[in-house]
Amino acid sequence: MITVITRTQFPPSFIERMEDLTDRSMMVFSRQKGFMSMDVKRDLNEGGTLTIFKWKTVEDHQNCMTSPDWGGLTKEWEDFIAEDEVSFDILFIGNDWKKAE
DSSP states (O other): OEEEEEEEEOOGGGHHHHHHHHHHHHHHHTTSTTEEEEEEEEETTTTEEEEEEEESOHHHHHHHHTOGGGTTHHHHHHHHHHSTTOEEEEEEEEEOOOOOO
């Protein structure tokens, strides 16, 4: 299993737009091979979200990101992230920790 953690920071006035993009994205994610879960946490101090994705494999995650299922939603995300007051970072991509035996 792979975990991907992203952070999106934006001003409070953008919350409805972010909620809309996130809800529509969840519909795309849920149809992708290997997608396991998505958990969105809202930052109460700075304004933004931390999103934790779980995938079966790195390949499943990569295939989702280039899936034609995204259609025009990819452009909407690109436009949102391009806003001056918005920042987007991939904080982590990795496997679950397994203790050596």
